[in-house]
Amino acid sequence: MNVVVLAxxxxxxxxxxxxxxxxxxxxxxxxxxxxxxxxxxxxxxxTIVVGxxxxxxxxxxxxxxxxxxxxxxxxxxxxxxxxxAVPHLDDARPTLILYGDVPLTRPDTLRSLSxxxxxxxxxxxxxxxxxxxxxxxxxxxxxxxxxxDGATVRSIVEEKDATDxxxxxxxxxxxxxxxxxRALKDWLSRLSNDNAQGEYYxxxxxxxxxxxxxxxxxxxxxxxWETTGVNSKGQLAxxxxxxQRNEADRLLEAGVHLADPSRxxxxxxxxxxxxxxxxxGCVFLGxxxxxxxxxxxxxxxxxxxxxxxxxxxxxxxxxxxxxxAAGSISIGSDAIVGPYARLRPGTQLGSxxxxxxxxxxxxxxxxxxxxxxxxxxxxxxTIGANVNVGAGTITCNYDGANKHRTTIDxxxxxxxxxxxxxxxTVGRGATVGAGTTVWKDVAPGVLAINERKQVERSDWKxxxxxxxx
Numbered sequence: 001m002n003v004v005v006l007a008x009x010x011x012x013x014x015x016x017x018x019x020x021x022x023x024x025x026x027x028x029x030x031x032x033x034x035x036x037x038x039x040x041x042x043x044x045x046x047t048i049v050v051g052x053x054x055x056x057x058x059x060x061x062x063x064x065x066x067x068x069x070x071x072x073x074x075x076x077x078x079x080x081x082x083x084x085a086v087p088h089l090d091d092a093r094p095t096l097i098l099y100g101d102v103p104l105t106r107p108d109t110l111r112s113l114s115x116x117x118x119x120x121x122x123x124x125x126x127x128x129x130x131x132x133x134x135x136x137x138x139x140x141x142x143x144x145x146x147x148x149d150g151a152t153v154r155s156i157v158e159e160k161d162a163t164d165x166x167x168x169x170x171x172x173x174x175x176x177x178x179x180x181x182r183a184l185k186d187w188l189s190r191l192s193n194d195n196a197q198g199e200y201y202x203x204x205x206x207x208x209x210x211x212x213x214x215x216x217x218x219x220x221x222x223x224x225w226e227t228t229g230v231n232s233k234g235q236l237a238x239x240x241x242x243x244q245r246n247e248a249d250r251l252l253e254a255g256v257h258l259a260d261p262s263r264x265x266x267x268x269x270x271x272x273x274x275x276x277x278x279x280x281g282c283v284f285l286g287x288x289x290x291x292x293x294x295x296x297x298x299x300x301x302x303x304x305x306x307x308x309x310x311x312x313x314x315x316x317x318x319x320x321x322x323x324x325a326a327g328s329i330s331i332g333s334d335a336i337v338g339p340y341a342r343l344r345p346g347t348q349l350g351s352x353x354x355x356x357x358x359x360x361x362x363x364x365x366x367x368x369x370x371x372x373x374x375x376x377x378x379x380x381x382t383i384g385a386n387v388n389v390g391a392g393t394i395t396c397n398y399d400g401a402n403k404h405r406t407t408i409d410x411x412x413x414x415x416x417x418x419x420x421x422x423x424x425t426v427g428r429g430a431t432v433g434a435g436t437t438v439w440k441d442v443a444p445g446v447l448a449i450n451e452r453k454q455v456e457r458s459d460w461k462x463x464x465x466x467x468x469x
Contacts, residue, residue: 002093002181003038004085007031007100008051008072013232019053021100022060023236026243027267027285029060030230033103040107047085051075077199079191091182094126099175102229104243109221116219117178127215128206131176133224141172142203144218153216156203160196173203174227183214286321297338305329314338321345380422384410390434392417
């Protein structure tokens, strides 16, 4: 199937320098949702029509080698936009027309429209199939004018060109349609801009199809929001809530326990095992996988991470695997993270690891059973099994120009307020006393402390506040 996606509009009402179709819904540009839905159809050839901000749009999708690009300049209407794609349309395939600012159309609806187009004509040409919606308030939309028996569509009349009687019609045009391609090319060549807007309306092909004896049929989506477009930040916010509700429904159907389905945001892909609990206010970004019986506390933020079975993420923890898979975080089974913990890109936690409140871990590995429960920074460190890291410990990994690595072997005990000046290694079974600065390697099994003498003075007087005069 040929697919033409119209994405040339400026989006003035968005009041933004970002091209309208790149504004995000559920963490992805609106246009990305449209392309993803089109790709679910068999044997598709996708052409994107761009205009305002076209270079930005193309740059965002530069890695997608299955997309063809054409420019509409100037913008003279939807019919004119599709005309720009004509050289890329294969006559042997029907052509589906979609819109880059209508992001939530379900693949099932597109397949249904395709079936209507195929089955709606007795000959091999195929029918012109349009997707319509019946609205309580159709103001601003093109009206569907049907035949007397209601079986076929006779025309689509834009509101500015409609009569008073036609404005009473509640069935409206969504703009999404499938047309037999050879006929579509002919109809596009015959469009006129003799209308109130002085534009070439794609909807005029309905009248041309009727004149040529081609059947024009219609179907409707299961949900009206599937055809909702975005022209303002308010509409973007409304559709974002719908997208999140859709995602919550999917998770609930899969058996995930959501404390409140209206208070979860998934801005990417979230896959959960059995008996997962997600508390209120959680945000998931990028690709996140959560294992069986995991518990995610309130207001956690998780980006690009794999969370193992029986893991507990306590409140307000920030698990940030970065913007791509290179920094993805993994948390082993039965681990506990938080509350108020921060895991940064490259963190790999083994099973039964504990990362407590106000602990930050970056580009580090902690093996089975190791713990850092309070107020510590572990950066660029390799930490073995069953290591205990005391409160206030930091790895001094940056010398002002380069990052260096700290290695702590198995069964090490690190006391409170320890500074580990990298590059440094602490050997297996060693103990580092509280308040120690470690600037050279520590041998296995020893106690490492900085020598100091405690002094007591009996003649010392505690200072007192001066009285105000």
